[in-house]
Amino acid sequence: MASQDLENNSEIVNRVAQSKLITFNLEDYYPKGNRILIDIKDWLYEGFILREKDFRAQLEAHDWSQYQDAYVALNCSTEAIVPGWSYMLIASKLQPYAKKVVVGTLEQLETSLYQTVLEKLDVSEYQDKMVIIKGCSNKPVPPNAYMWILLKIQAVAKSVMYGEACSSVPLFKAK
Numbered sequence: 001m002a003s004q005d006l007e008n009n010s011e012i013v014n015r016v017a018q019s020k021l022i023t024f025n026l027e028d029y030y031p032k033g034n035r036i037l038i039d040i041k042d043w044l045y046e047g048f049i050l051r052e053k054d055f056r057a058q059l060e061a062h063d064w065s066q067y068q069d070a071y072v073a074l075n076c077s078t079e080a081i082v083p084g085w086s087y088m089l090i091a092s093k094l095q096p097y098a099k100k101v102v103v104g105t106l107e108q109l110e111t112s113l114y115q116t117v118l119e120k121l122d123v124s125e126y127q128d129k130m131v132i133i134k135g136c137s138n139k140p141v142p143p144n145a146y147m148w149i150l151l152k153i154q155a156v157a158k159s160v161m162y163g164e165a166c167s168s169v170p171l172f173k174a175k
Helices: 002-008 052-061 084-094 106-120 143-154
Strands: 021-024 035-039 071-075 100-103 130-134 159-164 167-173
Parallel strands (some): 035 071
């Protein structure tokens, strides 16, 4: 008798697929391109002292074309006191080649990239919709990107959740 009931009701319904939830995946907005960290300690005397004449000579001898279309983070891994103009000078050498240059870590670079992308993003398609911001990612999506997209979508959406459709965390519901 139980097997007859199963045969009569054998259709499996995917309620997640039928829901009106719209998934927003930050990975879809990941800017393509190489990420490169330049550690300027290699251009400092003993890794700690910036000697302007030597520093400038090393920058002149460096092959900047290797950064073509790359995203570059400038950093100093030692506790050297590095004058601000040194990063500006490096950025001026990178300007014809790199897509973007920041002073900081690779994570700070990713944060800057996402901020630029999300500031320009039109979220009008989420007006009065139920949106779930996908939580898992295979790309380095910085934590701030999740916060920024929540705030942007929340301004127009009916509700916003985080995670996966089968196990989401409610974050916002319009009144």
